[in-house]
Amino acid sequence: MGQSKAGIIYNDSKPSALRAKDSMVEWLETKGWKVHTATGTSGILGYSQPHSPVRHSPIDRLAPPGFDTDMDFAIVLGGDGTVLAAARQLAPHRIPLLAVNTGHLGFLTETYLPLLFKATEAVLSGDCYLDERTMIAVQVWREGALIWEALALNELVLHREPLTSMCHFEISIGEHSPLDVAADGIIVATPTGSTAYALSAGGPVVIPGVSVLQLIPICAHSLASRALVFPDSELIQIVSPQQDQLILVVDGNAGCYISPHRDEIRIARSSYQTQLIRLKRAEFFRLLREKLGWGLTHASKPTSVELP
Template identity: 55%
Template sequence: MPKIGVLFNDIKPVACRMAQELEETLSQEGYEVCVRSSQSGLLGYSQSDQLPNPTPMDALIPEGFDQSMAFCIVLGGDGTVLAACRQIAALEMPILTVNTGHMGFLTETYVNQLPHAIAEVQAGNCMIEERSMLSVQVYRQETLLWQALCLNEMVLHREPLTSMCHFEIKIGHHAPVDIAADGVILSTPTGSTAYSLSAGGPVLTPDVPVLQLMPICPHSLASRALVFSETDPVQIFPATPNPMVMVVDGNGGCPVLPQDRVWVERSPYSARFIRLQSPEFFRILREKLGWGLPHIAKPTSVELP
């Protein structure tokens, strides 16, 4: 029998209970099961007064996880999925995501459907959908200060967020541009339905090989979202004397000083999601975000008073 991994959000009682039940059930069926918390995938925030000590991106792999695993079951909400993708990206392991949270935009199935979902995966009645990830690094001169893998987006802004500042941004071989805004969002197609969407950016289907740059509250009528090839690396220089804060996937980041630069490129690793049926992105948009819902039909005739 193959080896199966389980990553769960250990602050959610439902996920904790399901992880224990899964370990018992799968072990009785003869599988070798490795159960670990998703907490090591959470980034945390580095402090400006700490010495640089960047964690290697492939050092987040949970103890006991390796490439011999058939797949990994992730129990939690979208935040848990984001953390799990960072933890096992280097193993290129497919994940079956189970929603024990609220929105569950990135999850594939629910707790009450999990036994059926596992049976379908074991029978090979599934497919793998790959999602692009980003490699985010912060440099001071040539010294690497901080780095992380990112599935949704990287956000760079001032604190307080309402203070406008300037960003000098260079995309690929193109000439640098200056953007005046409260901040900037650099997102993958997966992240186009997250913070970028709330900031007014377009929705991108996950299979499009592009990245998106979205200014936050830009101070210009001409400053809008830019979509470009994911093969182009991005350099961001904070063209302001005030410190900034970088946040990755909404749960961690680091300070960025005026002399620093941020380097972002497509990661060689991808998130690999197990899909029990052919991915239907528009259905997910409709169910989770209410996009494309039919309007109530207008009456064919109106009686005048």
């Protein structure tokens, strides 16, 4: 039997993540594990520029050296942005992620730095669960050629520059009649992404595991344009009939400029999934309460009233 292998993806801009990475490497190696480390950089695709060729990074070639199907699990040290980048890097190799929060909200993370070693001990002993999350594959096609693609765990956002300028979007979902949406932008979100930008734009919260996607206009120019929920088996195609250039952003850390009339965006449920390691059975409503304050009783509500 070969040596067990683990990985660490970390945010190298955070000193606490750097210190935790070094300590964890030493700790795992004393237990006989082979450890590979990398930053989330290769999962942050950056942005193409209007005056330069589009950077095309195939979605299955972003994993750092040593991160492959032989890896048992990977620890992610950072905030939600680092988790999103790591998901894009490692999902094609089905590597489970133990996400450790070194940031602020940490909606996608499972534990915190003070509990890092205890949480990792639980993973090594098998006292954990896998929470599989839907991802979408986003592709940009120009004149019949694929010029850009990315995996998204949260969402795709398409808008004009500046964001406050209204735009028309022609959208086809599966075999249904095409839609024409006038708005500042549009969001296509997964259930995981329903608690991110989509929530701020007025979309519904979707419990992970429900096989749907949602389309949300940003500041729509019509009272009839509202969030739409539809099966994730449907292919979404988007074009813009306007002359103005658009920008496409995936999970907040990858983007591509879109040329009107020339480019078509295609979104479909990916065959890859993000596997998040959970230390206890996932209870989504508890997460909503802890992170977003959903469903809490009003703190100012009196328990009794005294009459004068």
